[in-house]
Amino acid sequence: MRTFWLCLAVITTAYLLFWLLLLGATAAYSPPEVWLQTVMKPEIRYATALSLLTCTAAAAIALLFAVPIGYFMARCQFRGKTLLDAALDIPIVLPPMVVGICLLIFFQTSIGRSIEQVISFTYTIAGVVLAQFVVAAAFAIRTMRGTFDHLSARPEEVALTLGATRFQSFWHVALPTARRGMLAAFCIAWARSLGEFGPILVFAGATRMRTEVLPTTVWLELSVGNLDSAVTVSLAMILIAVIVLVAVRATGEKV
Amino acid sequence: MPQEKKFNLTVPVISLKNISWKAPGAGFSLHDVSLTIPDNTYAVLMGSTGCGKTSLLEILCGLRQPSQGQIFLDDRDVTLLEPRERRIGYVPQDLALFPGRRVKAQLSFALQMRGLSDETLIQQLAEDLRITHILERLPEQLSGGEKQRVALARALAAQPRVLLLDEPLSALDESTREDAMTLLRTLQSKHALTVLHVTHSSSEANALGQLRLRLDHGQIVSA
Numbered sequence: 001m002r003t004f005w006l007c008l009a010v011i012t013t014a015y016l017l018f019w020l021l022l023l024g025a026t027a028a029y030s031p032p033e034v035w036l037q038t039v040m041k042p043e044i045r046y047a048t049a050l051s052l053l054t055c056t057a058a059a060a061i062a063l064l065f066a067v068p069i070g071y072f073m074a075r076c077q078f079r080g081k082t083l084l085d086a087a088l089d090i091p092i093v094l095p096p097m098v099v100g101i102c103l104l105i106f107f108q109t110s111i112g113r114s115i116e117q118v119i120s121f122t123y124t125i126a127g128v129v130l131a132q133f134v135v136a137a138a139f140a141i142r143t144m145r146g147t148f149d150h151l152s153a154r155p156e157e158v159a160l161t162l163g164a165t166r167f168q169s170f171w172h173v174a175l176p177t178a179r180r181g182m183l184a185a186f187c188i189a190w191a192r193s194l195g196e197f198g199p200i201l202v203f204a205g206a207t208r209m210r211t212e213v214l215p216t217t218v219w220l221e222l223s224v225g226n227l228d229s230a231v232t233v234s235l236a237m238i239l240i241a242v243i244v245l246v247a248v249r250a251t252g253e254k255v
Numbered sequence: 256m257p258q259e260k261k262f263n264l265t266v267p268v269i270s271l272k273n274i275s276w277k278a279p280g281a282g283f284s285l286h287d288v289s290l291t292i293p294d295n296t297y298a299v300l301m302g303s304t305g306c307g308k309t310s311l312l313e314i315l316c317g318l319r320q321p322s323q324g325q326i327f328l329d330d331r332d333v334t335l336l337e338p339r340e341r342r343i344g345y346v347p348q349d350l351a352l353f354p355g356r357r358v359k360a361q362l363s364f365a366l367q368m369r370g371l372s373d374e375t376l377i378q379q380l381a382e383d384l385r386i387t388h389i390l391e392r393l394p395e396q397l398s399g400g401e402k403q404r405v406a407l408a409r410a411l412a413a414q415p416r417v418l419l420l421d422e423p424l425s426a427l428d429e430s431t432r433e434d435a436m437t438l439l440r441t442l443q444s445k446h447a448l449t450v451l452h453v454t455h456s457s458s459e460a461n462a463l464g465q466l467r468l469r470l471d472h473g474q475i476v477s478a
Binding site: 077152154155157158159160161162163164165168172173176177 | 279313316317318337338339341343344345347349351352353354355356364365367368369409410412413
């Protein structure tokens with residue numbers, strides 16, 4: 001019995017050690033002065049600011065969709081629910097490049113062109129947000145659905161007998177109870193948006209000082225052989241990811 | 256023991272006619288349930304675990320739709336009405352207090368939903384249910400007995416004509432239960448309520464029930 005648990009503990013430790021070695025090697029690659037030089041570059045500062053801005057916008061929009069969809073999926077029983085549930089997960093399993101191509105093709109259709117007459121998405125900052133939103137929303141929906149699944153529907157039902165409409169019951173009872181889940185969904189959507197690369201590259205491009213976000217920076221710096229800058233930006237992204245992970249864990253949810 | 260009263264069966268407050276319902280997954284079902292509870296009566300419903308007592312209460316207050324049959328309140332067909340339009344208070348077995356809301360906010364909820372505010376009513380209910388000292392507490396800071404009294408007060412704040420209680424005393428110890436039974440009797444009389452109280456306990460049914468009913472194999476029989 002003890003040998004069995006010992007074997008499992010060794011496998012877990014080996015896996016964690018592998019990751020620590022990867023992160024340690026990356027962190028030790030360049031000296032701190034190089035980090036400072038890299039973060040002072042105007043294009044890196046622009047990419048950082050744009051990343052923070054677009055991730056926040058994408059996560060906020062994702063939450064606006066995730067809360068009602070998650071509630072609907074958790075509380076409503078209907079025929080074809082399993083099918084819809086699987087369909088909502090499609091962005092999670094699609095190859096990122098494919099998502100980008102789908103977006104690009106959609107905005108060449110008549111509907112897409114009509115939308116672009118109001119807001120231009122292709123190769124713009126709005127396109128960066130849209131590309132981030134498409135994938136991040138699927139993760140936010142999954143988180144919100146899990147949150148509402150774990151919350152008892154009974155208080156909402158009692159609210160109905162106390163004179164509340166369905167919307168009032170949702171607004172005054174379900175939403176306040178789900179606030180930790182909402183925070184977790186926002187953080188997860190934000191973290192997914194930060195790491196998004198494929199759809200942004202295909203749909204919004206990688207133009208310096210225009211649609212360049214942090215993952216694009218890593219790719220651009222690597223493609224010109226500037227490994228120090230790529231490593232520094234990667235370290236910054238690792239730091240942000242750890243902060244998000246801690247924030248999500250603090251809400252009691254899991255990524 | 257409550258006094259047996261003479262019912263005027265021509266003015267029922269609750270009347271179920273041929274109610275049928277099948278649980279999703281077909282665990283159990285109700286067949287042709289018909290039931291009349293006269294006005295201002297304390298009725299007790301008994302039955303074995305999983306026989307559909309809770310489902311019957313939920314059908315009455317509008318949380319579930321029967322597959323067949325009609326529900327009348329004061330001769331008004333309410334079968335298709337929303338729960339909020341029925342004026343039926345419901346205290347579920349788990350009490351279902353609103354998480355994160357202080358006791359005072361729980362009591363004000365029904366009035367808030369109607370855009371009203373009545374401090375006097377809330378204060379009066381808090382005094383009647385002896386919860387004035389816990390008005391600022393959150394549900395997780397309450398004992399079992401306190402939670403039960405808060406759930407009752409919250410239901411009464413909506414000023415219902417009918418009160419449905421699903422095993423409200425099951426989580427209480429012997430001494431608190433006696434106290435709670437006295438409280439329920441007083442409240443029913445003071446608020447002129449028609450109560451349908453679900454229980455497994457014969458002693459509870461004997462002590463409270465002016466009308467004793469049993470749900471057996473999906474049908475109502477006299478207890």
